[in-house]
Amino acid sequence: MKLDWNESLSEYETFMVLSLIVLSCVLTYYFHFVLGSGILFTHFYYIPIVLSAVWWKRKSLWVPFFLAGVLILTDWISPLQSDYVYDDIFRSIMFISVSLITILLSEKIEKSQTKLKTSEEMFRSVVESAIDGIITTNMLGEVVSVNESFQKMFQCSEEEVLGESVKKFIPHRLRDKYDEQMDQFRKTGEHKLVGTFESVGLRSNGQEFPFEISITNWEGDGEVFTTSIIRDITYRQSAEKTRAILSAIVESSAESIIGMDLKGNVLSWNNGAERTYGYNVKEVLGKSSSIIFPPGSDELSSILKTISDGEKIDHYETKRVTKTGELIDVSLTVSPINDRSGNIIGLSSMARDVTREKAAEEALARSEAQLSMITDNMADIICQASKDGAYVYVSPSVKSVIGFKPQELIGKSMFDQVHPDDRSRVTSCMQNALTKHITQSVQYRCMKADGSYVWLDTKGTPISDKDGLTSGFVCNSRDITQQKNAEDALRDSEEKYRTLIESAKDPISLYDENGIFLMSNKAGAHSMGKEPADLLGRSLRDFFPPEIATKQIELIREVIRTEDGLDVEMFVPYGKDQWFSTSLQPLYGPDNRIHSVQVISRDITDIKETQIKLEQALQDKEMLMKEIYHRVKNNLMVISSLLNLQSRYIKDEEARAIFKESQERAQSMAMIHERLYRSADLKHINFGDYIRKLANDLFRTYVADPSRIKLELDVEDVMIDINIAIPLGLMVNELISNSIKHAFPGESNGKIRVKFNENDNQCVLEVSDNGVGFPPDFKPEKADSLGLQLVNSLTQQIGGELELERDQGTDFRITFQQPEEN
Known part of the structure; x- marks a missing residue:
């Protein structure tokens, strides 16, 4: 008891x-x-x-x-x-x-x-009322007690967990790690606060969830216990992800999004605001946003008062000032920011730069006005019609063409004015445009207000509604009555034309799209040993080898497809090898469609043979030039070698240096001739590639310690004429050598930079270093050194301009113009 x-x-x-x-x-x-x-x-x-x-x-x-x-x-x-x-x-x-x-x-x-x-x-x-789950385990990892929040969190009852292993609430993939930690804990016997960290829990239904856990160890009755406070952070992680996504959306938004307090100071500034106003976030954070408002404007005070009253400012257009002082148009929305208690603590301003849109609207308004003026005064009729041909809009010019006022035609069918004999052709054209959704042309007779007819050439373009469905046509109609009369007159002169064709000495033929002869003059027929009547209805394949006939038919079909003429040269091994200069032109029929292709050929065999001979002579010339460049390069290299050999017998260091410089100049010229020899273009070399090779060679020759002096190259691949390349190469050699030798005395460090580019046929060569530089009173045009005298002389030779800057070291800049090609 x-x-x-x-x-x-x-x-x-x-x-x-x-x-x-x-x-x-x-x-x-x-x-x-x-x-x-x-x-x-x-x-x-x-x-x-x-x-x-x-x-x-x-x-x-x-x-x-x-x-x-x-x-x-x-x-x-x-x-x-x-x-x-x-x-x-x-x-x-x-x-x-x-x-x-x-x-x-x-x-x-x-x-x-x-x-x-x-x-x-x-x-x-406290334990039972805690929102967080609390669990106590002994040294063996067995559950001693749990609170109600733990039971709800892991979806289990107290009876189900007391005495059970805590590993029951740990995912399988993490249990081995837990066992290792417990073994280490038992071995060391350390009884101290473990800490707070994030992990993953396992509910009784097998569902995993993230949690934050704080663990502490304590002793009671000689036994060590572990109490853990567990907090489900599923919502927090979700909120953090949502916050990160929202932050990314805000930062990537093209619109300006600015957060401010109720005094107008900037609290946040996204990339859109930086692009819109030109200020970066460091320049504006914590400062007043008044810098983007026009001077003298009280708009900021008005916005702050409206937001403080709990009202939202919907889209309205206003002005803002960028960092450069430019006044821009923006579409603005301002909303209050509330804390959890509903108190207004700030505001969010979202603005979109509509300067271009405003300009576009103004341009559109001007364009519409100009278009209205044009349509009012143009000779062509502009109209819009529905799919069944009912007029929706007709330009005022209709009055001068067919005598009707626009309002007399709107709502009526365009077929009411089409000649009965031409209605089927107009209907077919409309159906074809609807089916293929392309612009179609048709010529027909249209009845005027006085009952007479005029010929109209109409181009109809299908238009679509917002759903992408064809809703009608926009048509441009032109009075071609005089053109039609001219065509009639042209048909009257067709016989004369045929006479001219027959009397021509060049072969002239008409073909359909399959290469069938529709007509041939005597010169064309006789060139194939036939009479004109023998060719009618026959195919090109009947008279030419398959590959020649196929090529001719492809050219005919290309003219029909593109509706553009072609001028080609063709080699025809027919009887004897012959070359023909052939012109192919489309011919239109009464329905304004191409019905044949006219081919006029001229025998240019003699001209072609002469051309081949000239090309061979040109190749021989190129070979000769390459040989000359090769020999000049070899002679320059011989001179360089002789200078090198001679310098060995010179005791005076200054004289030996002069020999060395002369040797480098010869090598720089030899390098140009070598590149010309290897190039397909005998008159130009890639000077960017040349500079890279020459600079690196000089750097390796003179710089014993590359860690002391750095070489930077920023050169474009520019093709330079040989007459400029040689003096320019010598100048590059002199300037780089001068920087390497004299800019960094003793063990001083530095950098040499070579830059070369072309813009609008103007080239700029820049050689600079951050070394000791020249004296303030130094003038390059009065220099007594041979190298600088050579640079001055060669700059004048290529018609260039030499500049010297001495702010930080030495910077030589040579600007010259590329010669125009003949």
């Missing part, structure tokens, strides 16, 4: 205690005063005292037994045992003293137990 000393006594227990007290008193009186017994039988009065103490202060089971032992001990040690009165007084004093001490201790124990109980209840209340 478990005793609970904090519970109150029942009525039965109270009765039993009182009965024992009374019985003890009676027995004590009887043995002590009636029988006069000794110590062991005369102290029954202690029993009610002990029971009273137990009844009064039932805080601990050891109190009454402790008091009884003390009283019995005093009986044995009391010096007044011969006198019972004094003996009882002594024992009473002892008893009162011990009782007082016991009562004080009992009260202190009671208060401690009350505080402990209150603390335990408070701890359990």
Whole structure:
């Protein structure tokens, strides 16, 4: 039976205690005063005292037994045992003293137990009411306790998890790592705060979710426990992803998005704002946004007041000022920003640069006005018709062409004015345009207001609605009555034309798209050993080898397809090898469609043979030029070698340096002739490639420590005429050599940069270094060194301009114009 000393006594227990007290008193009186017994039988009065103490202060089971032992001990040690009165007084004093001490201790124990109980209840209340899941495990990883939030989080009951391994809530892929950590923990025996980190949990239904966990270790009753506080961060991670996505959207938006506080200071500034206004985020963050408002404008104050009143400013157009001072048009929307309590803490401004749109609208308005003026005054008729041919719009020019006013035709069918004999052709043209969705042309007779007819040439273009479906046509009609009359006159002169064709000495033929002869003059027929009548209806394949006939038919079909003429040269091995210069032109019929191709050929065999001879002579010339370049290169290299050999016998260092410089100049010219020899173009070389090769050769020759001097090349591939390339190559050699030798004395470091580019036929060569530079009073045109004199002289030779800058080191810039090609 478990005793609970904090519970109150029942009525039965109270009765039993009182009965024992009374019985003890009676027995004590009887043995002590009636029988006069000794110590062991005369102290029954202690029993009610002990029971009273137990009844009064039932805080601990050891109190009454402790008091009884003390009283019995005093009986044995009391010096007044011969006198019972004094003996009882002594024992009473002892008893009162011990009782007082016991009562004080009992009260202190009671208060401690009350505080402990209150603390335990408070701890359990906090644990159970916590939003986060709380779990405690022992050293073996077995669950000792969990709170209600943990059970909800992992979808399990307390009975299902108590005594179970904590690995039940860890995904399988992470359990081995958990075991390793626990083994390490048991080996080291460290009892300390583990920390806070993010991990993954496993619910009872197998679903995984991310959480944040704080772990601490503590000891109790000689055993180490681990308490973990777990927080589900699924929503937080989702919110972070959403925030990152929204941030990316804002930053990548082409529109300007600015966040401000209620004083107009900039809190955020996206890339769109940077592109729109020209300021980067560091220049504006924390500063007033008034810098983008026009000077003297009170618009910012008005916006801040409107937002402070909780109102949103929808799209409206206004002006803003960019960093460069340019005034631009923007479409602006401003919205308040609220905190969680609904208080307005700032505003978000979204603006779109509509400067181009405004300009486009103004240009469109001007274009529409110009178009209206053009359509009002043009000779052609511009109209819009529905799919069935009903007029939707007709330009005012219709009055001058057919005598009707625009309002008299709108809503009526265009077929009302089409000649009955031409309606089928117009209908066919409309259907073809609808089917192929392409512009179609048709010629027909149109009735005027006075009942007469004029010929119109109409081009109709299908138009589509917003759904992409053809909704009608836009037509351009032109009065071609005079043209038709001219065609009639032309047909009258057809016989004359035929006479001219027949009398021509060049072969002239007409073919259809399949290469069938429709007509041939005598010269054409006789060139194939036939008469004109023998060719009619026959194919080119009947008279020419298959490959020649196929090529001719392909050219005929290309003319029909493109409706453009062709001029070609053809080799025809017919009887004897012949070359013909052939012109192919499309011929249109009455329906304005190509019905044949006219081919006029001229024998150019003699001319072609002469051309072949000239090309052969040109090739021979190129070979001769290559040989000349090769020999010049070899001679220059011989000169360079001789200078090198001669320099070995020169003791004076200055004289030897002069020989070395002359050797480099010869090598730079030899390099140009070598590249000309290897190039397909004998008059030009790729000077960018030449500079790269020459600069690197010089750098390797003179720079013993490449880590001390750096060489940077920024050269474009530009084709330079040989007459400029040689002096320009010498100048490059002199300037680079001069920088390498003199710009960095001793062990100083530096950089040499060579830049070469062309823009609009103007070339710029720049050689610079950040070395010691020239004296302030130095003038390159008055230099006494041979190298700079050579640079000045060669610059004048190519018609260039030499500039020298000495701000940071030395910068030579030579600008010259490429010669125009003949």
